[in-house]
Amino acid sequence: MITQDELARTAERLRDALTAAADVMAEPDAAAVIAPVPQRPGRLRRARAWLIPLAAAACVVAVISASVLLATKLARSPRPPASRRTRGSRSASRFRRPDRERPCHGST
Amino acid sequence: MKPSGSAAESLAEVFRYRRSELVRLGAFILGDRPAAEDVVQDVFLRVHQRGDRLADLDDPLPYLRGAVVNGCRSVLRRRLLIRRHAGKDQPCPPLSAEEAMLLSEDRRQVLAALARLPARRREVLVLRYYAGLSEAEIAATLGISTGTVKSTAARGLAALARALKESR
Numbered sequence: 001m002i003t004q005d006e007l008a009r010t011a012e013r014l015r016d017a018l019t020a021a022a023d024v025m026a027e028p029d030a031a032a033v034i035a036p037v038p039q040r041p042g043r044l045r046r047a048r049a050w051l052i053p054l055a056a057a058a059c060v061v062a063v064i065s066a067s068v069l070l071a072t073k074l075a076r077s078p079r080p081p082a083s084r085r086t087r088g089s090r091s092a093s094r095f096r097r098p099d100r101e102r103p104c105h106g107s108t
Numbered sequence: 109m110k111p112s113g114s115a116a117e118s119l120a121e122v123f124r125y126r127r128s129e130l131v132r133l134g135a136f137i138l139g140d141r142p143a144a145e146d147v148v149q150d151v152f153l154r155v156h157q158r159g160d161r162l163a164d165l166d167d168p169l170p171y172l173r174g175a176v177v178n179g180c181r182s183v184l185r186r187r188l189l190i191r192r193h194a195g196k197d198q199p200c201p202p203l204s205a206e207e208a209m210l211l212s213e214d215r216r217q218v219l220a221a222l223a224r225l226p227a228r229r230r231e232v233l234v235l236r237y238y239a240g241l242s243e244a245e246i247a248a249t250l251g252i253s254t255g256t257v258k259s260t261a262a263r264g265l266a267a268l269a270r271a272l273k274e275s276r
Contacts, residue, residue, distance in 0.1 A: 002269045007262075010269040011237065017211070017218035018238040021203055022132045024210040025141075 122168050123152050129169075130176050136234040137180045139223040141203075147179035173239065174249045177231060184227045221271040229264030236261055 127148060134144030151172060208216060222230060235246045243261070247254045 002266045002273075006269050006273075007265050010265055010272065013214070013218050013272070014222065014233060014265070014268060015237040017215040017222075018136060018234065020211055020215050021136075021207075021219055022238065024207045025132055025135070025203060 119156055126169060126172060130172060133234065133239055134176050134180050136238055137231050138183055143183050147176055147183060151175040151179055170249065177249055217272060217275055221268050224271065225264055225267055229260055229267065232257055232260045233264045
C-alpha cells in the first residue's frame, strides 16, 4: 500500500528528476533550423547567371573571327615586288659565274 | 494559405523561444528525443502552412502544447502498430549517454520508471510535474475531464512509487 506521504515524496522526486533532465538536455539548436530565407536574386544577379557565359562565348567568337579575317587579308595581300630578292635568288647569284670580260674587238 | 510577413515573423519568434520547451515536453512523453523534435517541427510546419496567426493568441503556448501532445499520441499509436507487426521498436532515449551521466542514479531511476508507465499516465504526469500545468489546463490540453486528470495523475503517481519501491 502506498501512503500519501510516499506519493508526495514520489511527486517531489519526479519533479526534481524532470527538471534536472530538462536542464542537462542539450539545447536544441534552433538557430540551425531557422536558416535565413534565401532572398530572391535581383534582376542583375539573375542576368549575371547567363550574361557571363554569353560574354565569354562572344569573346571566343570575336578572337576566332579576328584571326580568320587577318589570315584572309594576309593571303590576299599583293606579292612582294620583283626587285626584292628572295633567299633562293640570292644564293643563286652568289654562285653565278662572273661575267667574262668581252674581248674588245674594237676599232682600236 | 500562406501567412503574411508579420505572421511568419511572429511564428519564427515563437519557434525560437518555445521550441526547446516543446521538444523537452515531447521527449518526456515519448521517451524519444528525435521523434519529439519531429513532432514539434511538424506542429510548426502545419501552423505555418495553414497560416494560423499565433500573434492573435494571448499566449500561443497552450495551443502549441496541445498540438505537440496530439502529435506525440500519433507517434505512440504508430509505434504500437510497428511493435505489433514488426515486433521491434527502439526509440532513442530522451537523454544521450553523456547527458544521463550528469544525472544522479536516483533521478535516472525515476525517469526510467516514468518511461515504463502507460502513455496517458505519462502525459498527465509530465504535464503536471514538468510543464507545471493545473488540472484544468491538463484537461484542456488533453481534451479530457478534470476528474479523469485527477484519477490518472493519482494512479500514475502510485504506479511510479510502486515501481521505484520495487527497483530499490
